Amino acid sequence: MTQQKSSINRRAFLKSSTLAGGGLMISFSWLSAFKPADKGIPADLPEQWAELSSYIKITPEGIVKILNPNPEFGQNVMTSLPMIVAEELDADWTKVVVEMGPHDNVKLGPQFTGGSNSVRMYWRPLRQAGAAARSMLLQAAADTWKVPVEELTAKAGVIVHPKSMKSGKYGEFATKAASIPIPKDVKLKDVKTFNIVRNSMKNVEGQKIVTGKPLFGLDYRVDGMLIAMIEHPPAFGMKLKSFDASEALKMPGITNVFQQKLYEDGFEQGGFDTRSFNELLVVVGKTTWQVMQARKKLKLEWEPAGETKDTMGGRGSKREVVVPGELESTDVQLKKMQEYATKPAQQLRKDGDPETAFKNAAQIIERTYNAPFLAHNCMEPMNFFAHVTDEKALVAGPLQAPGWSEPTLAKLLGLPADKIEIQMTRMGGGFGRRAYGQYLYEAALISKKLKSPVKLVYSREDDMTYGIYRPMYTATYRAALDANKNLIAFHVKGGGIPEHAIHANRFPAGAVDNYLAEGWQIPSNITIGAFRAPRSNFNAAAEQSFLDELAEAMGKDPIDFRLELLQRAKESPVGKNNEYDVDRYASVLKLVKEKSGWGKEENKKYSRGVAAYFCHASYAAHVVDIVMKEGQPYVERVFSAVDCGIVVNPDAATNMVQGAVVDGIGNAFYGGLTHKDGAVEQNNFHSYRIIRMNEAPKKIEVHFVENDIDPTGLGEPPFPPVFGAVANALYKAAGKRVYQQPYNSQLNTPRAF
Amino acid sequence: MITLNINKKTYNVDVDPNTPLLWVLRDTLGLVGTKYGCGIAQCGACTIHLDGNAVRSCVMPVSAVGSKKVTTIEGLSEKGEHPVQKAWLEHDVAQCGYCQSGQIMSVAVLLRENKAPTDADIDAAMSGNICRCGTYLRVRSAIHAAAELQRKKA
């Protein structure tokens, strides 16, 4: 957000409010069905709002409404982003009403939930917005009282003029403030004086969540809305040959069965327009259950799709991408990966002379790690509401990247972007999956065809077998030690289907004289996408397991070993472009060492593993403590240290880290998706195991490094190192290293599902 | 027509008797607090109370409800002041929040039958409710807190 844009928007709003008197509320009409939380605030919100910036509105009664710009998928931005505004505004947090903002990249910025970006992307703009609004309110009070603005103070929504003992609430000055030009270069607070940010505030949607209010895309309803579901091919590499819907159409409530192409031939797809299947068979009816029943009556014939072509646009020039037609199976994929691993690969980074160092090594340690495809399995399956007419489109649902979806939607519907309204509902999880808007496009095309409001619903099975998975990865790590067991060279060669995971410029790059990173990839028709800390979630498993094994071979403590490498990278860094900050990396290791009582006698009863990783500009380290419970390794407790800069909402941030740890343990032990002749072998939670209450740790102690660095990422960074820490603790518990995820399959224990 | 008693109100619905209660609640009656997660009784997101039992509504044919009393998250308390709901807010349990109505409905049964559940009791009662965000620690601590609230109230 720039000051100038706010200024334009403010005028535009004031104009419309004069004409329509409450037009602003109308622009949020869908929220009228989603009543604001009862926080002791009158149910009928005043219609006259003074808008001080795109984010803030204040009523004459002093209620401050703050728009949350970014989609909410559980990272708690509905609370943390408004907290940032309220901090600089010096608002009374108890009087703040938070609303989800509309999709409007001009007014509200990038609006992208992903890449652990929300807080760091909005940190400055939201502080500026709050500070500007505060400044305008103070100016309005100064003008009213005819005193110099410098003599005024504000606290918790009250402006005070100490000399005259005058005081007034923000609401009293809101209307007047709205006519004051938005100031430039407002001074922001010293972060040490914060009294909202850095304090734990409850989730503003908590009450709605615990009382079951309609919040999610799947909860979205309008009168006359139809339900659509899509029958997609039973396997990657297949397509629909023919269908007979006569029986399905006789089923109660069923209105339509038809074929719909998603992208016409040559349609230029954006970078996040991934889709697994292009020919859709759509079943439409009145209720979800009726459509589910009718689907069973379809007579369908499928055939191999053969090689197909995608036209990709977006970054760079338009290009054609060939999608192979093979019906892939996991065992074949694994064999293929072994083959590719022996072939020459793309060099990603090279320092020194690794070849010679390995030739001269006294000892070489080489280990290969594998990990399967993972499904996101958001608790709320993919769905979207759409009402498309010849003139305009309204779409509503769970979406991480509305700004990326809108241009594609406009092209697909043949509508200008300003005729498309995207409403962002709360998401029942995202984990990266909902950055890919193909299900929104499908819903919109179905609505356009039907000329009716429609909600597209994926069943759990549809969702799990659709694709856009975490890729299948492998990596071989090699280390060369000299006769004195010094690490003289490090080599990683990673590959994947359809992409590798290697971040060549990350630790331990920069800490080893001779370093080589290489990558290769195998094309596939199995679609992939971002999955909580993409690539990092595999690297931190493989690399951190390898470093543990290396430390052991060198006779060193695993934490000390890492700290020594970091010290080396600090004193005389090798190579260029080292991505990480040595001190921040070391700080989480030191903190977790201290807090976990590393090496202390009382912790000897645990099988302990440690790992640390850097991603999304933040640092996380975990110590995982495993015990044996009924013959199974069980992570009983975890100590976590995180450096994500300033922690906006500490208790919620702790919740996020705890969740990331549980998610990591679950995926490390159980996560995995396999294929047989292109078909996914797991299609619901009976066969795709998700961690449950009894398997989650009893304690996860989270410690944040205290510093005044502007916030860096948090949703993703604590996730990847869990995998490595679990692997290293399992080694202590089971006496053998695990190299293949999910680890549970390596433990010779009965499957517990 | 099937007559249902839901949250102390009577509803008459004209649906296929095999329709799972979940879809009657969500699609026919607009009670969308009860969530669809898996459709095969694996995840617990659809948990409701049927005469006080934590039934998975996604596998319960509406015809099997009969005269039994259905309580959904919307009817668990009048103003969201059930001890479990209060504890949930106090411990800020939710992340995405999607599974939480099912979690809460399961906990309400646990605490009715066991006033002071141990961690083992909680495992036994709650392993049927998946939380993909991994809020299990907070679910656990909020259960202990809710039990405490309930004891104080009694």
Place this chain on the structure above:
Amino acid sequence: MEQHTQGSILPVKTIAVLCGMVTVAVIMSFGFKEEIIADRHTRQGMEKDSAASVAAFMDVYKVLMSPRCMNCHPAGDVPLQGDDSHIHSMLPQRGKEGKGVYAMKCSNCHQKENLEGPNKPPGHPDWHLPPASAKMVFQGKTPEQLARQLVNPKTNGNKSLQQLIEHADDGLVKVGWNMGEGRTPPPISHAEFKKAWITWIENGAFAPKGK
């Protein structure tokens, strides 16, 4: 060897092995016979044939150890699931009455009838495990152990032999042959099982020894 022809689908090789075992059983099962003799005295004039009884039991055993029966007679307090008899997802506990605990009672998911479609909980109005007071464990039991357990009122839920015979037609037993999509039924039909079950009991409910 006629006994073995009754509904038996055992391959020849197995039958030969069983013959040997039957002999052993006859010699070594006196103690066992003592235990139930009072009950058998009530069946006046019935010829007791230990070979026929034991042979029939081996059919019974195959059924009881099939996933459809054994999964709800686990060694632990959590039922098993699936054709591979893995531990039941989400670990539902037996509870005192065998009906689950708290929010995880069997009937919270298991309906009165099977549901259409794969991977859904199979149904019966009284879905439950044996109660904690008589767990009636099948999992891991040898034929001898299982046979002894079945006829002993202390370990069979206090059933007389007559009640045992009637138990073949128990609804929850019969549901083993009708458990919905994707679940392999026991190796012989219910009629064959019932016949073997009654043959086993009426011929003296002998236990195959040493197996």
